[in-house]
Amino acid sequence: MPVIDSSGTTVTNGDDPTPHQLRLLLTLAEELHFGRAARRLYLTQPALSQQIRALEDRLRVRVFQRTSRHVELTEAGRELLPYARRVVTAADDLRRAAYHLTTGDDTLRIGVCESFGSLPEIRAVLDAFADPRPQVRVLDTFTAQLTALERGEIDAAFVHLPVPPGLHAQPLVVEPRLACLSATDPLAARATLCLADLAEHPVAEMTPSTFPEGRAFWTAAPRPDGARVRLAGSHGRTVESLLSTVALTRAVAFVPAAAARLYPRPDLAYIPVTDLSPCTFALVWSEMTAQLPRSERLRAAVAAIAPRG
Numbered sequence: 001m002p003v004i005d006s007s008g009t010t011v012t013n014g015d016d017p018t019p020h021q022l023r024l025l026l027t028l029a030e031e032l033h034f035g036r037a038a039r040r041l042y043l044t045q046p047a048l049s050q051q052i053r054a055l056e057d058r059l060r061v062r063v064f065q066r067t068s069r070h071v072e073l074t075e076a077g078r079e080l081l082p083y084a085r086r087v088v089t090a091a092d093d094l095r096r097a098a099y100h101l102t103t104g105d106d107t108l109r110i111g112v113c114e115s116f117g118s119l120p121e122i123r124a125v126l127d128a129f130a131d132p133r134p135q136v137r138v139l140d141t142f143t144a145q146l147t148a149l150e151r152g153e154i155d156a157a158f159v160h161l162p163v164p165p166g167l168h169a170q171p172l173v174v175e176p177r178l179a180c181l182s183a184t185d186p187l188a189a190r191a192t193l194c195l196a197d198l199a200e201h202p203v204a205e206m207t208p209s210t211f212p213e214g215r216a217f218w219t220a221a222p223r224p225d226g227a228r229v230r231l232a233g234s235h236g237r238t239v240e241s242l243l244s245t246v247a248l249t250r251a252v253a254f255v256p257a258a259a260a261r262l263y264p265r266p267d268l269a270y271i272p273v274t275d276l277s278p279c280t281f282a283l284v285w286s287e288m289t290a291q292l293p294r295s296e297r298l299r300a301a302v303a304a305i306a307p308r309g
Contacts, residue, residue: 015058016058017055017058017059017087019087019091020051021051021052021054022055022084022087023041023088024037024048024051024052025081025084026081026084026085026088027041028048028052028064028071029073032071032072032073033071034048034049034071036212039211039212040164040211042143042147042211052064059080061076061077061080062074062076063076063077063080064077092152092288095151095152107134107135107294108135108155108294108295108298109134109137109153109154109155109156110126110137110155110156110157110158110298111136111137111138111139111144111148111149111154111156111158112136112138112139112157112158113138113139113140113141113142113144113145113157113158113159114138114238114240115263116158116258116262116281117136117138117158118262119158119173119262119281121173121281122172124305125172125298125301125302125305128301128304129297129298129301134294134298137154139157140237140238141237141238142160142206143206145157145159145284146159146163146164146167149167149284149286150286152286152288152289155285155289155295156283156284156285156289156295156298157284158172158281158282158283158284160256160279160280160281160282161280161281162213162214163214163284164211164213164214166286166287167284167286168284168285168286168287168290169280169282169283169284170282170283170284170299170303171280171281171282171302171306172280172281172282172283172302172305172306173258173280173281174278174279174280175257175258175278175279175281176256176257176273176276176278177254177256177257177276177277177278177279178254178255178256178260178271178272179193179252179253179270179271179272179276180246180252180253180255180259180268180269180270181201181246181252181268181269181271182249182250182267182268182269183247183266183267183268183269184267185250185269187271188269188271189269191271191272192271192272192273192274193271193272193273193274194275195220195224195225195273195276196223196225196227198273199223199225199227201230201251201252202231202232202249202250202251202252203220203221203229203230203231203232203252203253203254204232204234204235204236204242204245204246204249204251204252204253205219205231205232205235205236205253206218206235206236206237206238206239206242219231219254220254220276224275232245232249234249236253239255239259239263240263242255243259243263243265243268246268247265247267247268254273254276255270256279256281257270258281282302283298283299283302
């Protein structure tokens with residue numbers, strides 16, 4: 001409903017841009033490329049484009065000049081950028097203040113993903129805390145953990161590296177990556193494999209919106225011999241759906257060794273890959289929560305459990 005201010009001017013609050021839209025604006029202003037910005041934001045490119053158009057409609061000004069090959073800030077966009085940053089900073093400050101008022105400084109909120117919460121290393125970290133123990137939130141995907149960190153909904157998360165820039169990590173476990181194949185695949189009977197053996201297999205991945213470094217790592221791209229990596233046509237949103245994609249197709253997925261213990265299935269085979277680098281399971285946190293009173297203690301608990309060197 002329109003609101004009339006003291007001067008008689010009609011104010012349409014519903015047309016105000018949201019802090020979320022302004023975050024998208026700032027990211028696109030940094031990248032000046034819809035594809036790269038969308039990957040950073042864990043969005044599809046059409047979804048980002050739609051949000052930017054909605055923002056421009058609300059502001060009643062074009063912020064970006066678009067062509068088929070190029071994106072750049074308009075003069076109005078450059079002038080509005082500092083104001084957008086102030087709004088986003090204020091929203092972050094508001095969220096932090098609300099967090100301290102509702103939970104207090106003594107409560108840590110930690111995110112874990114699916115069955116990985118049962119890993120003994122995580123249990124050991126949590127057991128290092130006396131009462132009150134950290135609150136644990138189980139999330140179904142890696143992307144959900146990153147989003148919760150960005151929004152300040154959790155203070156830290158246990159995830160496999162790599163993670164996007166801007167996050168801090170304390171390594172906990174280093175383990176091999178395995179090739180996960182359908183049990184009916186001719187290679188499933190092998191004791192070990194090398195990446196060249198898998199050159200003809202499409203690679204199944206968790207989600208196409210993963211940031212570039214993460215996507216390259218979990219698809220083993222590029223290959224040592226320069227062979228092209230072919231991606232599977234379908235994507236798994238969760239670990240279970242990823243494994244089902246592999247079981248029902250001739251695709252391969254590269255997974256942490258822990259997956260073989262956490263997701264044993266008769267229709268799958270987990271095989272060591274001799275020339276595939278290991279992966280690191282780590283505690284990850286954002287700058288927003290780095291200074292929480294118990295955050296340092298949490299990192300110390302992880303450091304005490306993590307192997308030296």
